[in-house]
Amino acid sequence: MDTTARINAGSAGADARPAIGSPAWRSLWRIRCGSLLIPLGHAAAQNIVTLLGLRFLTDNLGVAAAAAGMIFAVVKIYDGLLDPAVGAWSDNFGWNWARERWGRRLPFLFAGGLAMPLGVVLLFGAPDFGSVLVAELFVTLALIIHATGYTLLTIPGFAMVVEASEDHHERTRLMAWRVLGNSIGMLIGSALPARLLAVWGEDRHAHLGMSLVIAGIVLVAVLVAVWCMRDAPRTVPSQTAPARFSLARQARLAWANRPFRTLAMAHVLLLLGTAIGSAALAYFSRYVLQKSDAWLGSYILVATIATVASMPLWVRGTAIVGKKAGYMGAMTVYGLMQLAWLTATPAEAMSVQVVRAAIIGVASGGMILCAYAMLSDAVRYDYIQSGERREGAFAGFTTLFDKLSAALALALMGWILAGMGYAPSVHGTGAVQSASALLGIRICLAVIPALSMLGAVLIVAGYHLDPASLLDPPVDGLDPVAD
Numbered sequence: 001m002d003t004t005a006r007i008n009a010g011s012a013g014a015d016a017r018p019a020i021g022s023p024a025w026r027s028l029w030r031i032r033c034g035s036l037l038i039p040l041g042h043a044a045a046q047n048i049v050t051l052l053g054l055r056f057l058t059d060n061l062g063v064a065a066a067a068a069g070m071i072f073a074v075v076k077i078y079d080g081l082l083d084p085a086v087g088a089w090s091d092n093f094g095w096n097w098a099r100e101r102w103g104r105r106l107p108f109l110f111a112g113g114l115a116m117p118l119g120v121v122l123l124f125g126a127p128d129f130g131s132v133l134v135a136e137l138f139v140t141l142a143l144i145i146h147a148t149g150y151t152l153l154t155i156p157g158f159a160m161v162v163e164a165s166e167d168h169h170e171r172t173r174l175m176a177w178r179v180l181g182n183s184i185g186m187l188i189g190s191a192l193p194a195r196l197l198a199v200w201g202e203d204r205h206a207h208l209g210m211s212l213v214i215a216g217i218v219l220v221a222v223l224v225a226v227w228c229m230r231d232a233p234r235t236v237p238s239q240t241a242p243a244r245f246s247l248a249r250q251a252r253l254a255w256a257n258r259p260f261r262t263l264a265m266a267h268v269l270l271l272l273g274t275a276i277g278s279a280a281l282a283y284f285s286r287y288v289l290q291k292s293d294a295w296l297g298s299y300i301l302v303a304t305i306a307t308v309a310s311m312p313l314w315v316r317g318t319a320i321v322g323k324k325a326g327y328m329g330a331m332t333v334y335g336l337m338q339l340a341w342l343t344a345t346p347a348e349a350m351s352v353q354v355v356r357a358a359i360i361g362v363a364s365g366g367m368i369l370c371a372y373a374m375l376s377d378a379v380r381y382d383y384i385q386s387g388e389r390r391e392g393a394f395a396g397f398t399t400l401f402d403k404l405s406a407a408l409a410l411a412l413m414g415w416i417l418a419g420m421g422y423a424p425s426v427h428g429t430g431a432v433q434s435a436s437a438l439l440g441i442r443i444c445l446a447v448i449p450a451l452s453m454l455g456a457v458l459i460v461a462g463y464h465l466d467p468a469s470l471l472d473p474p475v476d477g478l479d480p481v482a483d
Contacts, residue, residue: 027231034228035174036181038109038157041221042150043185045116048214049123049146050275051190051296052197052207054410055282056124060204061135062426069414071140076407079147083155083400090156105156106226112152113222117215119146124211128204147403153222158398160229161376175373176315179365180308187304188217194297202293253382259465260378260394264401266459267371270331271405273452274364276413277338280444283417287433288441290346299357306361307368314366323370323377328457330366333359335453341446377465412448416440 057068090108122142129135161174193210200206255261285296318326337360344353379394420440423431433441 030228030231032174032177034225035157035161035177036184037221037225037228038153038160038181039178040181040185040188041113041218041225042116042153042157043182044189044214044221045120045146045185045218046150047186047189047278048120048193048211049143050278050406051282051300052193053123053143054279054413055286056207057139058422058424059431060202060207060426061126061139062132062424063136063139064418064424065422066414066418067136068424069411069417071136071143072414073407073411075140075143075147076403076410078144079151080400080403080407082148082151083403084397086151087155087159087394087397090159105160106229108152108156109222109226109229112149112154112156113219113226115145115149116153116222117149117218119143119149120215120218121208121211122146125208126204158372158376159394173315175369175376176311178372179369180311182368183304183307183311183365185221186307187301189214191297191300191304194293194300198292198294198297257378257382257385257394259381259463260375260397262459262463263371263375263378264397266456266463267375267398267401268405269452269456269459270367270371271402272409273335273338273449273456274367275406275409276444277449279410279413280441283441284341284344284445288346288438289344289348299353302354302357303361303364306358307365310362310365311369314369318370318373323374324460324463326366327370327374328460330363330370331453331457331460334363334367335450335457337363338453339446339450342442374463374465381465409448413444416444 054068054072057063057071058065063071086108090104119142123139123146126135126138126142129138161178193214196210196213197206200209281299282293282296285291285293285299289295314326314330337356340356375394375398382388382394417437417440420436421434422437422440423433425431
């Protein structure tokens with residue numbers, strides 16, 4: 001039985017061509033704006049931590065690289081285990097008065113929009129306790145608050161996009177809006193902080209001021225997104241859905257979905273490569289290229305502009321060659337360009353770095369768009385097969401894989417840097433590093449991301465799902481997955 005409760009019939013796909021200025025047209029564009037602002041908020045708050053968090057611990061708080069990596073890894077594991085629970089909770093949100101007014105997802109978005117910026121300010125505003133151990137405990141708490149907010153934002157946000165349309169082309173468009181929002185959020189959370197630090201300095205006070213700016217932007221973006229999504233198409237939980245959350249049941253549910261299982265395994269490697277590459281970039285620019293954070297901001301600006309500019313091409317291109325081919329091609333290009341960092345030196349021409357940043361940005365846009373568009377198809381496949389609305393559960397497992405990948409990446413980076421002799425500091429400008437430590441930074445930025453992309457491409461080669469068969473339930477029990 002179709003449990004979709006349409007708040008506005010005109011909110012379905014763009015292919016319905018509602019009249020410009022009509023209520024349906026306004027609703028459609030509010031949904032698209034909300035789909036952009038949700039990832040803008042969580043990407044801004046996430047990227048500032050991903051890019052600068054580890055370096056802040058090692059170069060400003062004096063935390064050893066291995067310990068800093070483990071702190072991030074432990075918090076990511078906690079966050080990952082929280083994801084399926086939040087997904088299931090949002091699927092079966094039980095406060096009837098709130099659900100009738102706001103739907104199943106919006107209360108989670110609102111709570112996440114408060115928690116995530118708070119965590120950012122607490123992390124980069126950590127006071128001088130005079131004890132590395134106390135500082136480690138404080139930043140762990142800050143990261144837990146930040147990570148909880150991230151979960152509350154990302155899972156319901158992804159689920160709402162899956163629910164927003166039964167047309168896989170419109171879901172791809174909404175994913176393109178999400179990629180656009182994610183790109184803008186990345187720019188805000190990466191390039192802007194780097195620019196601010198280049199102007200204000202690299203001490204703790206500068207980091208606190210920078211975090212307040214980003215936190216304010218995140219808060220406003222999420223509040224506007226909640227307003228935009230207030231009349232988005234909503235679904236209600238199945239009457240037969242289990243009342244209590246079971247991680248084991250959710251795991252079996254996800255594993256039984258063959259397309260989702262394939263994409264999830266590739267997603268783990270994809271996120272492993274991109275997470276360790278992002279964290280290593282801040283170290284690479286400072287110690288290998290010997291550039292200021294202004295260079296880091298410029299690099300991210302070029303890459304983000306390339307990502308945003310490439311979105312229309314990726315949307316059109318994947319409609320022609322297919323999302324699978326686009327996904328594999330984007331990952332291949334990204335891996336090769338990351339590997340090219342092995343040849344970079346302080347004397348490398350700026351033009352070469354700009355071209356590399358642009359190509360990586362284009363490839364990143366294709367990876368993000370195709371990954372989440374294909375995942376949305378896999379979640380739709382579950383509904384076609386089961387008749388139940390379990391978008392939150394699958395979104396929970398998607399972000400679980402994200403967190404576990406990031407945990408492994410940050411822990412691995414910490415171990416590599418510590419094993420190769422990276423020296424921590426409390427001055428913000430960093431210590432003099434050995435040749436071995438510099439080699440460790442290159443490995444984290446270039447080699448590991450390239451190998452991760454290779455593994456992901458091989459896994460995606462085994463993905464088979466016909467999106468056209470997801471428009472209606474299969475006839476005579478036929479499975480739309482091709483062997």
